[in-house]
Amino acid sequence: MxxxxxxxxxxxxxxxxxxxxxxxxxxxxxxxxxxxxxxxxxxxxxxxxxxxxxxSFEWTQENIEKLLALDRRMIECFEKLRDEAKPLLAEFQKRIETKDAFLQDFEMDAKVTPFILEANENGELEVLDTGVERVLSEFLPENELTIRCRTWTLEDNIYFNDELNWNSDPVFEGKLNGHYISFAIHVLHERALWSFPDILKINYLRAELIVRRQHFVKTTALGSAEEKKQQCP
Structure with a gap:
């Protein structure tokens, strides 16, 4: 060689x-x-x-305050989703335990989606069809900024647990010592690859609770073995 x-x-x-x-x-x-x-x-x-x-990003006091304000808004969205989900979780669990006629299981996702909205030709705010902002929004992994809601996942969840502080990430250059940074900001920067200028341009957050009520029916396509014998000539 x-x-x-x-x-x-x-x-x-x-x-x-x-x-x-x-x-x-x-x-x-x-x-x-x-x-x-x-x-x-x-x-x-x-x-x-x-x-x-x-x-080229500058860690000015103004930019730090903007980042912290956005982080608080994202945490508030997750907290509101938690409060919305809790009574539904209790209701669904009770229905399952009492052998509800329909509800056998469920999926419930609490999701926060950030957007960078710009004015279109009619002056309406939207994510433009072209440009990096559209790609950034769609590149965000589907399961990120999302909590699969069960009773145990809503207690001290990583998205709003103030004992888990991400301010020591090397990317912050020590500029956020003494401040709290949530997991959501970490996800945007480290997993979705948004730059800090991108993150500070976020001007819209959508919080949604996505609920899928589930009922399952076991079937056999051709019936039982005995039925199959009766169908044979």
């Missing part, structure tokens, strides 16, 4: 270096063109864009 091969950068390193050399405008053009269903390629582009934007 040629030892020089060990010194050659692997494909992922080459791609990372190529993206690092791109301008912000070039990265955003690529992101807009490939859309939100391109897997690893999109993730690499979003990460390169995030690094560029974060490099």
């Amino acid at each position: 040629n030892n020089s091969d060990n010194n050659k950068p692997d494909d992922s390193s080459k791609i990372r270096d190529e993206l690092h050399a791109c301008t912000l405008e070039q990265l955003e053009r690529k992101i807009s063109l490939i859309g939100c269903h391109s897997g690893d390629k999109l993730r690499a582009l979003l990460l390169a864009r995030q690094l560029k934007l974060n490099a």
Whole structure:
């Protein structure tokens, strides 16, 4: 084996270096063109864009206050969802225990979705069909910023447990010491790859409680074994 091969950068390193050399405008053009269903390629582009934007982000007192205010709003959304879910959980559990005619099980998801809304040509606020904002919204993993509601998942949940403080993440550069940062901000930055400028542009939060009541019926497509025998000539 040629030892020089060990010194050659692997494909992922080459791609990372190529993206690092791109301008912000070039990265955003690529992101807009490939859309939100391109897997690893999109993730690499979003990460390169995030690094560029974060490099020029200034931790001013105004920006810190904006981030903390947004975090409080997200926590409030989860707390309201918890309060909405609790009586439903109790009702559903009672119906199941008393052998309700329909309800045998259920799924209940408490979900908070952030949006960056802009005015369209009619002056109405919406997520524009083109651009990075649309991709950021759709790239957010479906199961993130979501709590699958059961009685035990609503007590001290990671999304509003003030004993779990994410302010020590290295990305905050020690600027948030003494402040509380929830898991939601961590998810947006570390998992959904929103930059700090993106996060501070969030101007709309949607909190929704998604409930699926379930009833199951066991069937046999061709009936019992005895019925099958009777159907044979």
